[in-house]
Amino acid sequence: MVDLFGQYRKIRTEIDRAMQQVIESSAFIKGPEVKAFEQELARYMNAKNVISCGNGTDALQISLMALGLKPGDEVITPAFTFGATVEVIALLGMKPVFADVDPGTFNMDLNSLERAITSKTRAIIPVHLFGQCADLDRIMKLAKIHGLYVIEDAAQAISADYRPEGLAIKKAGTIGHIGCTSFFPSKNLGCFGDGGAIFTDDDDLAQDLSAITTHGMYVKYYQDLIGVNSRLDSIQAAVLRVKLRHIDEYAGLRRKAADYYDNTLRDLQGLGLPSRVSYGTHVFHQYTIKLDGIDRTKFRDYLKSKGIPTMIYYPVPLHLQKAFQYLGYRKGDLPVSEMLSESVVSLPMHTELNEEQLEYITGNIIEFIKGNHEK
Numbered sequence: 001m002v003d004l005f006g007q008y009r010k011i012r013t014e015i016d017r018a019m020q021q022v023i024e025s026s027a028f029i030k031g032p033e034v035k036a037f038e039q040e041l042a043r044y045m046n047a048k049n050v051i052s053c054g055n056g057t058d059a060l061q062i063s064l065m066a067l068g069l070k071p072g073d074e075v076i077t078p079a080f081t082f083g084a085t086v087e088v089i090a091l092l093g094m095k096p097v098f099a100d101v102d103p104g105t106f107n108m109d110l111n112s113l114e115r116a117i118t119s120k121t122r123a124i125i126p127v128h129l130f131g132q133c134a135d136l137d138r139i140m141k142l143a144k145i146h147g148l149y150v151i152e153d154a155a156q157a158i159s160a161d162y163r164p165e166g167l168a169i170k171k172a173g174t175i176g177h178i179g180c181t182s183f184f185p186s187k188n189l190g191c192f193g194d195g196g197a198i199f200t201d202d203d204d205l206a207q208d209l210s211a212i213t214t215h216g217m218y219v220k221y222y223q224d225l226i227g228v229n230s231r232l233d234s235i236q237a238a239v240l241r242v243k244l245r246h247i248d249e250y251a252g253l254r255r256k257a258a259d260y261y262d263n264t265l266r267d268l269q270g271l272g273l274p275s276r277v278s279y280g281t282h283v284f285h286q287y288t289i290k291l292d293g294i295d296r297t298k299f300r301d302y303l304k305s306k307g308i309p310t311m312i313y314y315p316v317p318l319h320l321q322k323a324f325q326y327l328g329y330r331k332g333d334l335p336v337s338e339m340l341s342e343s344v345v346s347l348p349m350h351t352e353l354n355e356e357q358l359e360y361i362t363g364n365i366i367e368f369i370k371g372n373h374e375k
């Protein structure tokens, strides 16, 4: 699914030198590398404040804490996403409320979101799933009408452009009140361990977010808030500084692979290709197709027998996960999320896919579909 070693090999000298420098400096935590990375990322994203932290899940949790949300407050998030988003809402004693998603873009459905808003709703966490932005223009308008915070989960969409008609171009993660991202190794900007970051244009909020990452201390050893310990270490920051210089090139390589899949798989019966929104770019964290009338297990087994990995992101929508049964949702409540969980398959997608590999993958998919229809 990914080729992290292949990517490392091409920038080995730069990465090795950067890591070596951190080791020799011995400034492993809160060193100058972390500051420099935050500044460089802020410049790239055109974000006023970047606060690094331990991982993407912490970024979401710290954001909810900084906004002063209370137990019992409702936070709306899509049902078709990775569970980190909803877990942190529940951990803080708030109530996760699920919205359904659009079957074409996999992102939050605006009608479903609107129906989920109650007098207890305090925030919306849209997820920019698989690499393109949710419909933030409409989400921000809804949020404004109802007085809600918007925390973008941009863990899969760092470097994606958001450019609705008539508005300035922004980067995913810099549109809501707060944006969160992850530097997990397989993410579009990945380090060699765990890492995450929070974005905000609000300077006061940035101070609170930063304090919460370090035990609620604005000044060392004076605890003003209840915080956590969540930090990016200097070795990860050094790796990320090198990779940040390649981020647009990496997005271009992913898009090129996606174009190849689009062009080759377009007219196949029973395959639904991912749609691209008009108001932004897609950075293809995943290339996810939908099967219609094709047995998913057989499809995956066939490709596996040819040495081609596939994955199901995500096999169970969040409202039907065991851990969230207490919320009282039932099968049928969020039909699009349920349909997607049963029909999606993600194909190999990374920066090192070459034409020969893409031809081999798509050739085998075509073979399978042909055989499937002849039977």
Ligand SMILES: *Cc1c(COP(=O)(O)O)cnc(C)c1O
Residues within 6 Å of the ligand: 055, 056, 057, 058, 081, 082, 084, 085, 127, 153, 155, 156, 181, 182, 183, 184, 194, 195, 196
């Ligand atoms: C990866 C991911 C996260 C969590 O990031 P970690 O760094 O693994 O904690 C949250 N939300 C989404 C949508 C993700 O893909």
